[in-house]
Amino acid sequence: MRHCICINGTKDMKQSIEDIISKIAHSSFPTQTTGDEADCVVCLCKLEDPYRLKACTHTFYRPCLLEQCESAIKIWEGFPMYCSRSGCGEHFLLSNLKSLFSTGKLEELFRASLGDFVIANAGTYRLCPLLDCPSVYRIAVSDMEFGAPFVYNACYGSMRDRMHAIN
Incomplete structure (x- = not known):
């Protein structure tokens, strides 16, 4: 049986709750070797x-x-x-x-x-070249695959490479 606990709060509060639950779990169920x-x-x-x-x-x-x-x-x-x-x-x-x-x-x-x-997979994918953008894109195989340079929604940067975005 699986139980779910829903908690509303900040990220710090979430981390505190996760730490408390982890401590309880480790003390209640010690690892046997x-x-x-x-x-x-x-x-x-x-x-x-x-x-x-x-x-x-x-x-x-x-x-x-x-x-x-x-x-x-x-x-x-x-x-x-x-x-x-x-x-x-x-x-x-x-x-x-x-x-x-x-x-x-x-x-x-x-x-x-x-x-x-x-x-x-360097020949197929690349990281977005803009700083602090966590996005990855697939490199277009040919100029015919995509038309104009792509404007990336994640960072709103215009790419020189023609690509297909993956999110």
Whole structure:
């Protein structure tokens, strides 16, 4: 059974509520480890601050998972994120990321993931060249595909490249 809580308020209030719920959840349902999961497979330390991935149920030292995500944010690589236990490879679920990060840090992670996607598909997609515009566009294959330069709704910038917007 799943329950939903609706709360009205500011972003700060939302973050405070998420933090409180997270603390309650972690104190009410402590992570149990089996003998083979007593150490983190990343740092080989005891699981003093354990975190269990929901897709595969493997347990890690929480700072190791946070460092994996921080590294992906810094270098725009490592997406999609997955369990590093040997032979597993299950992807991180959005619910894992939401419980590990604040809303602001989660947005950074999403931007880095989008950047990694654009880099991996450089001949097809580009980031908007205007500063602070989070938009991505698909490069037009030929001049016939699109007519006049495109005025982008997200930042209202006029693009020299002919493109097709994706939102």
